[in-house]
Amino acid sequence: MIRIDYLNHASVLIEIENIKLLTDPWYFGTCFQNGWGLRYDNNKAIEIASNATHLWISHFHSDHFHILTLKKILEINPDIVVIGNYSYNFQLNNVMESLGFKKIIPFAERKEYYLNKNIKIIRYPTTGIDNMLLIQSVYGNILNYNDCNLPSLSRKLLSKRIKSVDIILTNFNHAGKLLVYPKKDDAEIKTKLKKNFKNNFLFFDVKYIFPFASYHYYKAPESFDQNSSMLRSDELLDLDTRILDVKIGDSLVYSKKDDLIAINKAEILENELKVLFRETKYQYEDIEEASKAYCKTLRSNYWIFTKLLPNFYIEIVDLKVIVNLDAQRGILQTDKKHNIVPHIKVQSESIYHWFSTAYGTDNFIVGAHFEIANKNKIPLKWQIIFGILIDNKLSVKSIFKMLFSYKGIQFLINRREEIIGIILERKVNADYHD
Structure with a gap:
């Protein structure tokens, strides 16, 4: 059996056998220089996270690597084992050590690591900092595919390597400034978001789709109006029968043997959306x-x-x-x-x-x-x-250095599907941003 507790935004607790893997905890406060807030507060998130055996952070963005939440996790769960991404350009394991975490395992790109004899994980990097995580076990395979913005050819190539997935977790909302002028109609933006969401899992052999990592809102006054163009998860359900009706606070149990999935619903009210007020004026x-x-x-x-x-x-x-x-x-x-x-x-x-x-x-x-x-x-x-x-x-300087380093060359090789897709499709950003 697999159990997944949806704690908030991009944070889930995945329980398989004696392993309880926590991802990307952001449970309170703001991020991106106070530009984002949480749509929902889950008061049970910290309590549930205190039971985690392992912690994995997908990347350095502060809605995933949220220092205040991480310090709280460390306070209540000091023995948690950190699976720290180790890459040529960023070493999360070193940063987690500086925060005070004691049990840290460096996690290389595209290398298998066994959490126990029946559960293994592998990390597929994308762009400079993003990563997808594949969890494989006899109880089913889970793909954490959040913030991985890849050309369609790249996704197609990776899907052949990853093969079958029981549950894919993927984001569905815009995450940053929409580069449009004048502002587009909300319905038009939502249509593009739905298309992008479907593209995330289009080529993967997947049984169930878990929408997540999209429960932020924009606080910056210059972009507060973008909030009206953000999707609710229930607006996705008509796109595909495999999409799960799951929200923050819910938990699900999946039995691969019986091919059954059950969702336990929670009732969490949406926060009031508050505009950021900037008090400091710089000379x-x-x-x-x-x-x-x-x-x-x-x-x-x-x-x-x-x-x-x-x-x-x-x-x-x-x-x-x-x-x-x-x-x-x-x-x-x-x-x-x-x-x-x-x-x-x-x-x-x-x-x-x-x-x-x-x-x-x-x-x-x-x-x-x-x-x-x-x-x-x-x-x-x-x-x-x-x-x-x-x-x-x-940057040009960084890439130049990579080309004269074994580890730098390996960094590029590990992103080979993405590089091929970018070159052949000439596409580097999601459609909804323009």
């Missing part, structure tokens, strides 16, 4: 200095290629200025008489955090801390690409 000089340091990082990672970046105009609303982000010199104020239309609008606090904090671009984009103000999104997209590749340690 222009502080942002200017932070931008120079950020642009220095850009140049060190992309060398001469930074000269190819187009003009990118940003209106800092609370400072009442429009600046151009110049990769050679940082932000430069524009002359008001030129009547320049900015590409995005931001608050001083948001742009300062973008330039000055670790993984700043990732937090800025996924946290959706800006408003799109121009139909021309090309300059914005180039800034996103350059910045996120640095955050994921996949």
